[in-house]
Amino acid sequence: MLKIQPRRYPLLLAFLGILFYIPFLGAVHLFDWDEINFAESAREMLVTGNYTRVQINFQPFWEKPPLFFWMQALCMKIFGVGEFAARLPNALIGIVTLQVLYSFGRKLVNERFGLIWALAYFASLTPHLYFKTGIIDPTFNLFIFIGTWQMAGAVAAYGTSAATRRAAFSGLFIGLAVLTKGPVGGLLLGLTFLIYWGLQRFRPILSFKNGLLFVGCALLVASLWFGLEVAKNGFWFLEEFITYQIRLFSTPDAGHAQPFYYHFVVVLLGCFPMSLFAIKGLAKPTEASPLDFRRWMVILFWVVMILFSIVKTKIVHYSSMAWFPVSFLAASVIYGYLEGKVKWNRGLTAGLASIGILLAILLTALPIVGMNANALIPYVKDRFAAANLTAPVEWMGWEWMIGALFGLAIVWSLVQHARKPAKALLTMAFAVPVMLWLLLPLVVPNIERYVQGAVIDFYEARQGQDIYMEPIGYKSYAHLFYFRKQPPQNPKSYDESWLVNGPVDKPAYFVTRNINADDYRYNPNLEVIGEEAGWVFFRRKPGFKE
Numbered sequence: 001m002l003k004i005q006p007r008r009y010p011l012l013l014a015f016l017g018i019l020f021y022i023p024f025l026g027a028v029h030l031f032d033w034d035e036i037n038f039a040e041s042a043r044e045m046l047v048t049g050n051y052t053r054v055q056i057n058f059q060p061f062w063e064k065p066p067l068f069f070w071m072q073a074l075c076m077k078i079f080g081v082g083e084f085a086a087r088l089p090n091a092l093i094g095i096v097t098l099q100v101l102y103s104f105g106r107k108l109v110n111e112r113f114g115l116i117w118a119l120a121y122f123a124s125l126t127p128h129l130y131f132k133t134g135i136i137d138p139t140f141n142l143f144i145f146i147g148t149w150q151m152a153g154a155v156a157a158y159g160t161s162a163a164t165r166r167a168a169f170s171g172l173f174i175g176l177a178v179l180t181k182g183p184v185g186g187l188l189l190g191l192t193f194l195i196y197w198g199l200q201r202f203r204p205i206l207s208f209k210n211g212l213l214f215v216g217c218a219l220l221v222a223s224l225w226f227g228l229e230v231a232k233n234g235f236w237f238l239e240e241f242i243t244y245q246i247r248l249f250s251t252p253d254a255g256h257a258q259p260f261y262y263h264f265v266v267v268l269l270g271c272f273p274m275s276l277f278a279i280k281g282l283a284k285p286t287e288a289s290p291l292d293f294r295r296w297m298v299i300l301f302w303v304v305m306i307l308f309s310i311v312k313t314k315i316v317h318y319s320s321m322a323w324f325p326v327s328f329l330a331a332s333v334i335y336g337y338l339e340g341k342v343k344w345n346r347g348l349t350a351g352l353a354s355i356g357i358l359l360a361i362l363l364t365a366l367p368i369v370g371m372n373a374n375a376l377i378p379y380v381k382d383r384f385a386a387a388n389l390t391a392p393v394e395w396m397g398w399e400w401m402i403g404a405l406f407g408l409a410i411v412w413s414l415v416q417h418a419r420k421p422a423k424a425l426l427t428m429a430f431a432v433p434v435m436l437w438l439l440l441p442l443v444v445p446n447i448e449r450y451v452q453g454a455v456i457d458f459y460e461a462r463q464g465q466d467i468y469m470e471p472i473g474y475k476s477y478a479h480l481f482y483f484r485k486q487p488p489q490n491p492k493s494y495d496e497s498w499l500v501n502g503p504v505d506k507p508a509y510f511v512t513r514n515i516n517a518d519d520y521r522y523n524p525n526l527e528v529i530g531e532e533a534g535w536v537f538f539r540r541k542p543g544f545k546e
Helices: 006-020 034-048 067-078 085-109 109-124 123-128 138-157 161-181 185-199 208-224 225-231 236-250 262-270 274-283 291-308 316-338 346-371 374-381 383-388 400-416 421-442 444-460 477-481 497-502
Strands: 468-471 509-512 527-532 535-540
Touching: 006 085, 006 109, 006 421, 034 067, 034 085, 034 468, 067 085, 067 138, 067 161, 085 109, 085 123, 085 138, 109 274, 109 400, 109 421, 123 262, 138 161, 138 185, 138 208, 138 291, 138 468, 161 185, 161 208, 185 291, 185 346, 225 262, 236 346, 262 274, 262 291, 262 316, 262 346, 274 316, 274 346, 291 316, 346 374, 346 421, 346 444, 383 468, 421 444, 444 477, 444 509, 444 535, 468 477, 468 497, 477 509, 497 509
Parallel strands: 468 509
Antiparallel strands: 509 535, 527 535
């Protein structure tokens, strides 16, 4: 596929990871909510020196365990508090992920398959993009995937000493997954194991001793924090954590209610182009697909997709664990095609062309729409969104070419795949990474200016001032991170009504959206000091007595 010695494939993948994942991590502000939420928890660890208790707004935050925040805090300690440090852990995890996929693929089939598997993941839209974010899931998913790989190996080596070793390693990585995002890490592998066992007619596939070893290793790793938290503070924190996890599964959270098929659409479009190859691999095993491991991957795929389709809260990255089995199925098809054992059909061409051209049109249109934002305002019914479009944003005028060139690369690949299969697939493999590499510094910052630029500027301009700073009328974490809020001295400052109407002891600043502003605009305690791009800024002077 590439005229490079197989022994150099790991170096090639490391180079690609460094080149594509690390540059421009700090080119755009963190996005509200999740990115800022997680980075703020890491920042508060540095501010308080308390690395065992996860906090947000200097209050207990029971939604997530601390491992990813520890990684972010370490990067912030080295590189300073900011976007680069908040996103760097996932970029490094991305480099590791490419090495892991290559290593596993080499062991399953050969070096070429390993390279194809790594490149399939590297070349796909959301799997590539998320290594450039400060979202927990890329790290969480890698631990689950390695735990699944080790468990599959333990089952395959049933009755040997290798089974014991691999069961222990599986427990270790599942424990790390639980420390990263919670018990769903163990749930995904547990359900996958039970279904696999059922398909084996419940014959012995893992000894009781090794099952206990797996559970013991997972609990031991997880208890490095969960056990310490219970020992220090009792069970209330753990109870709140479990209650939150149950609520997340049973009720829509933060307005993220979506139809049942939501995640299937997300994976199909978001994992372009590997999702189209994976459909073929999911429908029928290929000669290049190790059948037993393929069974694990197919089961894991359906477990993730069905479980998170049932869950009431639906967000793009909730089904991101499915990206690993999707990449394996895609790699099996691509490898078989290059080996002459799998035929390329018209359905594959039609799917790649349809989604690829659709993405190209959207990416081409996005900057053009941005350049003509003022013309759209009369047609936007949402007052806040319409006001966002008034933000002053400078476009260079040629950003639309990124999407156009992406579309041309996809079309060329499809036209040439029969005559030059390796070159065509390589072109397709690099179309998405190159497109994202250009979009991040050239287009995304401009989009971010419309969405939250004015309010982030407002917070950053007041860093270090001895004032109160709060959003009112809507939920946000941006003020915590970009104002660099310090631990409050007055516990009343958590009470919005006290900040707005009570006897505050220092100046207070407030931010709200224009659609909520009338609730505060006529309050005699508040003075409007500015309005920009849909945001309204208030100030309140100290000294008022009730």
